[in-house]
Amino acid sequence: MTLLSEHDLLIEKKAAQEPPRKFTHVTYDSRQATAQTLFFCKGNFEPAYLNQAKEKGATAYVSEREYVQGQGLTAIIVRDVQKAMSLLGAAFYGFPQNQLFITGITGTKGKTTTAYFAHGVQDAHTNGHAALFSTIDRITGPKPEQRFKSDLTTPESLDLFHDMAEAVKNGMTHLIMEVSSQAFKKNRVYGLKYDLGIFLNISPDHIGRNEHPTFEDYLYCKEQLLRNSKNVIINAESQHFDEINGAAKGSLMDDHIYLYARENSLISFQTQVDFEFKETRQDLTESTVEISSYSDKGRKLAIDGAYEVDIPGDYNQENAIAAIVSAAMTGVSATEIRQHLPEVRVPGRMEVFQTKDHGTVYIDYAHNYASLKSLLSFLRQQIPDERLIVLTGSTGDKGISRRSGLGQAISEEADVAILTSDDPATEDPLQIAQEIDQHIDHDQVEVQIVLDRKTAVKQAIMLSKPGEIVVLAGKGRDATQKLNGKNVPYETDVKIAEDLIKER
Structure with a gap:
């Protein structure tokens, strides 16, 4: 009651004839x-639902209205x-956040x-005492049974604090977690x-009838981190850096705000970044940044110098820099970061598969x-004269x-597009594919619609020739498809690609 009153949330409490003295769940x-x-x-x-909860033993309920x-x-x-x-x-879970150093990423x-970059480095530094709450996995402890698949990027609060409490119970001291705009x-x-x-970046996304009504609302929610x-x-x-930086300055002194950018990226004459980075080596599998x-x-963190990143893509260099700075701010030395950063692998992110008689396959979310x-x-820069199939x-x-x-991204960079199903949920996958297709320039891109995703994956790979690149985008290692309100098992793009490559 005190907590609710302090936050001006409590309207009234109507006690039962025998009010509960404690809650166990x-x-x-x-x-x-x-x-x-x-x-x-x-x-x-x-x-x-309240009837059912009462029948099962609930002794109190929290609501915005009273129910008979x-x-x-x-x-x-x-x-x-x-x-x-x-x-x-x-x-209820004992304020587990107070016993963890929490890094939130949006x-x-x-x-x-x-x-994953930040967790890999911090987990090594703490000898396995870093938890991870990500879109892919939730890791609450060092044992295999303490690692499980995520349902949401940021789960409901009761689930979130439950998992934090589990992490604390399992000896975790650090937590790296993704924070979605929907969480705020x-x-x-x-x-x-x-x-x-x-705060990594912002561009229009998650705008629709069930999410954010406008981009401004989306940005506002992101800024809450x-x-x-x-x-x-x-x-x-x-x-929108000015708005983002302004949101930070509205809550924090400059000493608590760290800015980074690629070398020679003039943000404004008034903005001085704390770190610049540049690429010194890049190929289709890895890169080095300085x-x-x-x-x-910035100098107090002592992180100047070169770092190897074993996940390709110049945009992943920006992610690595954020992880490097964050690791240093948690007490990890530059030597440790250099040792452990190249060891990081992200399931379903920029996974590369070589084929014998076809193109190189990239699988990404x-x-x-x-x-x-x-x-x-990034891939177009590597093969300017070969076909790029997505x-x-x-x-x-x-x-x-x-x-x-x-559709716009495909028009700007691809030669061939195969449109297929990706968690259509209650919508018609053909209609979704057709909506994407409406935004593709057919003078630039050859388009096929193949709704069965397994068939589409095989077709995309078989269509390619040596020297070309095939991108399987959207699902990575996700082992389910959301169809008509159900989670239907799916072999994953990775397994389908691997099996096809083995066959040939």
Whole structure:
């Protein structure tokens, strides 16, 4: 009650005849309620769920209104149930965030790669005591059973604090986590403060009927990471840098804001970055970058010099720089970073497969204009005179604005496009493919629509010739397809490609 009152969330508490003295479980899923449960009525809530929770032993509920179905339960009525759930979830699990050094990462592209870079280095530095909450994996401890697939980039607050508590119980001291715009939009991380926040970039994405109504709303939600971090690292080359930097300066002194950019990238005459980097070597599998410090606080981190990055792509160099600076800010030496950064591999990110009689296959999660454009542009530079074949699709029920962006990126960089299914959910995959196709210049690009993704993957590889490049974009190592509201098993692009290559 104190927490809710402090945050001006509590409207009233209506105690049952025998009010509960303690709770042994918290949940927003009525199926998971047990004896002495505090139940949260949130989201697409139906009163029948409260009945079910009561039958299973719930003794109180938190809601934005009172329900007759909750008769006999203590009712805690609040102004915003999502905010209340985040605050009470943290309290129930013993405020685990206070026992972890938490690095939060946001951006339209590169969050997962940066998170893996940062985790790989920090995990080595702490002898296996760094947790990871990413789009791909959640790692709460050193054992295999403490690593599992993620459902959301940033989960609901109760799940988030539960996993943080598990990490603390398992001896973790550091946590690297991706933070989505939806996490702030839906108050999944309300009240959570980050020791370090990383802002990678921003470009239009996640704008649609079920997500952000406008780009301005999307940017505002992303900026909340800067307003809730003790120190921040910002890619000064990002679009809308002035607004991003302004958001940071509104909450932090300059000594707590670290800026980086590629060498000779003039941001403005008024902006002095703390670090510049330049590429000294690049090929289709790896690169070397060199960092130079340009401020007193930057020089104190002592990270000047060359670093090897074993994930290709000039855009991944920016992700690596953010991870290097963040690692140094957590106490990792430049020597350790140089040793462990090349060891990092990101499942489903820029995985390269050589074929005998066909082209080189790249598998990546690129799923919007910014990420696909960066990927294809890099590969186009490597093979200016050979065909670039790209396979992609787009998700259903969300990210609708991505479809035009995917078509644009294909038009600008590809020679052949195979449009296929990518988690169409409740939408018709053919209609999604046709929407992407509407934004492709058919004078520049040959387009095929092959809705069965396994068939499409095989066709894309078989279509290629030696010296050409095939990009399988969107799903990486994702082993399910979202079809008609169900998660249907899928072999993964990686396995289909590997099996085909072995056959030949």
